[in-house]
Amino acid sequence: MTTIEDVRRAAALLDGVAERTPVESSRALSEIAGARVLLKCENLQRAGSFKIRGAYVRMSGLTDDERARGVVAASAGNHAQGVALAARLLGIDAMVVMPVDAALPKIAATREYGARVELAGTSVDEALQHARAYAERTGAVLIHPFDHPDVVAGQGTIGLEIVEQVPDVATVLVPVGGGGLAAGVVTALAALRPQVRVVGVQAAHAASYPASLAAGHPIPAPELRTMADGIAVGLPGDVPFDVLAHAGIEIRTVSEEDLSRALLLVAERAKLLVEPSGAAAVAALMAAPGQFEGPVVAILSGGNMDPQVLLRVVRHGLASAGRFLWLHVRIADRPGALADLLRDLAATGANVMHVSHVRTQGELAVDEVAIEVQVETKGPDHCSAVMHALRAAGYRLTD
Template identity: 90%
Template sequence: MITLADVHRAAALLEGVAERTPVESSRAVSEIAGVPVHLKCENLQRAGSFKIRGAYVRMAGLSDDERARGVVAASAGNHAQGVALAARLLGLDAVVFMPTDAALPKIAATREYGAHVELVGSSVDEALVHARAYAERTGAVLIHPFDHPDVVAGQGTIALEIVEQVPDVATVIVPVGGGGLAAGVVATLAELRPDVRVVGVQAAHAAAYPASLALGQPTPAPELRTMADGIAVGMPGQVPFDVLARAGTEVRTVSEEDLSRALLLVAERAKLLVEPSGAAAVAALMAAPGEFTGPVVAILSGGNIDPQVLLRVVRHGLASAGRFLWLHVRIDDRPGALADLLHDLAATGANVMHVSHVRTQVELAVDEVAIEVQVETKGPDHCAAVMHALRTAGYRLTD
């Protein structure tokens, strides 16, 4: 059991260590959700995510003998940075096992905080196997990313801040990986504000909790295939699972398109940079407008995103939002035909980004050319207007 007293003790330990992150209201997200929405900006936390809270509380409670043996952790990046920073603040040696495809900025930041990083396996779960083996071999203390009461209590300090910052909060939406953050919020609000509904969110292609809660025990996720590496965890932790199961917490799933659209919306309209997992709560609001009682607090759990991933996600989000249009057009194979097409596209206000000119397709007539054009638009309505204008002008568009 994690009690409110445990969370208050954790808050005392975190004084001067973790930031009291701001809560920003968002008119854009509120309009989509149909209720007032506030964003709890843990992306602005030290080390870029909420993880410093739980990691520091866990490590601050170690005995002198345990501290002398050092600590070991496994993480895709956020917990790694939280452990590395906490170890530096507490003067401990830290080894962190990270998946081989972990984001380069997260690896670099973890090393810069002073931890020794080992790249192993293709997932957090595989890295955790290596971390456990290292702990058994060396005596280092394993700092689990979510499956420990101290970690859960540390994450629960976010709920203390939310209640003070948004006193009339009715719903809190939380990204869920292993479940430590959600469990901390649920355990805290169960005593402090039992009237507040807590909803967890997982990526649909990395969702262990819905089936686990239905079966009554932690169950492996059938797949781990998501851009949201911060919540791509194959198995719920027993400690957070017990908290969420006892409370009957609902855990929803969101698609990759939902995540990318949410990340883009938060960046464009709220001027906040988050990683895909950090956008999960907003993705849930956008995917199910009208289903949440307001005021809603959506926790932006982290902002540690690889610029290369950011570029791909933004492109994906633009496409999902109808801001890109891929046109396949057949035109006559005559001089000036392509120039006419581009002129007519320009007249619609669409911005041409890429053109492919193909003469050798089986389905083409001898006097036809296939043109593939990628254009930037102003949204779905503009996409429809562009296609209508081209069809009206006599162009043959194919799917």
């Protein structure tokens, strides 16, 4: 297993390469959690995530012959950029295999760092199969995103920084995909602060660790259906799994609604842009207030967000937070009836975003029309007030 000495050697290698990312206090999250909450901002790391740490440590240990053969990696985006940047810094040729639906900004950034990109497969696991085939065909060295002791040691440097930045830390929340980040953090904290509780967080629809830990060996996740592509990994790595199983780590899962609400809160209140996987630790904190002893450090693992995904996730987060309300209202089919409805909505302070006027639904009477309206509100209480006001005015509606 990776040791604290390995993590310290990794820290020496990364000096001047990886940023010592800041730890920011969050009053809003502290109020929700009922304990002091701090955010470890790996979204501000070089290449936008923690991945440069493990990739650089792994690649710096290659022999001259291995460096001459080049490297290959598979990733949905963050490991791709970490490998590409590390390869540029070390003067190594790099090929990166990414899923065919990988975010365009992540593909572009990987290429801008100097790596060649091939699109193959519909998931990280399928892309990894193509990367292994490329390595066998060309002799390139596979740089696995999480399943190697050097990668675990590199990610463990985050644990060293947390101990230095928050000496009295009681709980650390870590996003978990393949497990490399969590294994590294556990390794560092087990040696330096064994009393600290480390909790791993997975997306509920891409959760391989709970069943794997129960079975005692890695088993595939039953599905990979989440907006958090950075932690959508189908099978735990053997190396990190051994570390996390030995440590008896607790794994929690979060819903898509939890993830979108967390991303929105971090953007609105902490003024930080994170991707859905980077918000997983905050999602777990918000989903279970009062269950974590403080000080709590939530690791924001990455900030490489596709703008189009950001738009969808923000809309989803607003809806999950009760900031959008969809109403189905039946009104009389007469001139001015729609104007009356919109005027009554305006009186409640709701902002109309979209209106659909439907005359052809089978359950409508001959003198009725259905109005489907989306409004922006100030939160759940305002949603209730809007619906109460409309019903009091005589409207028949469902939300």
